[in-house]
Amino acid sequence: MFANKVILVTGAAGNVGTALAKLLAPRAARVVLADTDRGRLAAVAGALEGSGHLALPDYDLTRSAAAEALVGKIQSDCGRLDGVATTVGGFSMATLADAGAEQWEAMFRLNVMTTWNIYRAAVPAIRQAGGGALVAIASAAGLRGSAQMAAYSATKSAVMRLTESLADELRGDRIRVNAVLPTTIDTPQNRAAMPGADTSLWVQPSEVAEAMAFLLSGAASGITGVLLPVG
Numbered sequence: 765m766f767a768n769k770v771i772l773v774t775g776a777a778g779n780v781g782t783a784l785a786k787l788l789a790p791r792a793a794r795v796v797l798a799d800t801d802r803g804r805l806a807a808v809a810g811a812l813e814g815s816g817h818l819a820l821p822d823y824d825l826t827r828s829a830a831a832e833a834l835v836g837k838i839q840s841d842c843g844r845l846d847g848v849a850t851t852v853g854g855f856s857m858a859t860l861a862d863a864g865a866e867q868w869e870a871m872f873r874l875n876v877m878t879t880w881n882i883y884r885a886a887v888p889a890i891r892q893a894g895g896g897a898l899v900a901i902a903s904a905a906g907l908r909g910s911a912q913m914a915a916y917s918a919t920k921s922a923v924m925r926l927t928e929s930l931a932d933e934l935r936g937d938r939i940r941v942n943a944v945l946p947t948t949i950d951t952p953q954n955r956a957a958m959p960g961a962d963t964s965l966w967v968q969p970s971e972v973a974e975a976m977a978f979l980l981s982g983a984a985s986g987i988t989g990v991l992l993p994v995g
Contacts, residue, residue, distance in 0.1 A: 765792065765793075765981050766788060766793035766981065768794075770846050771794070771795055771796065771846060771847040772882075773785050774798045774878065774882055775853065776798055778799070779949065781852075784972075784973040788977060791981075795812060796818045796820060797809055797818070805819050820834060825852055825877075826878055826881070831885040834882070835882075844893045845886060848899070853878070854874035857912040859911075860914065879900050890937075895937060895940075900927060900942075901943065901976075906923065906924050907924075928989050932989065935988060940984065942989065943992070944975045944979070944993075948961075948966045949967055950966035950969070
């Protein structure tokens with residue numbers, strides 16, 4: 765399904781990023797894993813099936829220069845780049861009274877700028893490869909705001925609009941741009957943040973990863989500009 769394709773997974777040490785890397789590797793992709801958590805990234809890379817995968821720590825994708833350096837390293841080591849799945853992101857809740865500018869700025873950097881920066885750096889490389897796919901994680905929370913989630917919902921909505929805009933812009937370059945919109949993902953972090961919540965309907969990281977893998981694949985060759993609900 766991904767033979768000879770080089771796929772970058774950002775946030776690869778996170779819950780969804782790890783699940784996605786483990787899905788892509790046995791499907792013949794050469795997976796490039798990027799994350800700032802050096803120890804966990806090495807563990808994830810070491811657990812992947814197949815060979816030729818690349819773990820690249822220490823690239824802070826909130827910075828455009830780091831994103832450009834990361835793509836340059838991939839092109840140097842792999843010779844091409846065919847797809848990007850960006851799973852970097854953050855979550856926080858606060859009332860209007862309690863949320864300061866720092867929270868808003870942190871959410872914007874983590875949820876929007878990491879996606880914008882890596883897309884902007886990666887598009888020329890993917891165009892050079894003849895086209896490919898970009899897939900981001902937005903959120904069902906981006907569809908409608910909720911109490912104490914203004915910063916999170918606003919930034920995830922921004923990722924959705926970015927997805928739609930770039931899908932239209934890059935259609936002629938044969939670069940597909942899509943996003944997944946999961947409901948609450950069942951992670952240790954979310955369980956800690958929402959103790960006592962009913963987790964029975966929370967979506968699993970593997971389910972989000974399956975949706976992203978599909979959108980990266982040739983099976984989705986006619987799909988662009990889609991905001992795909994998961995869960």
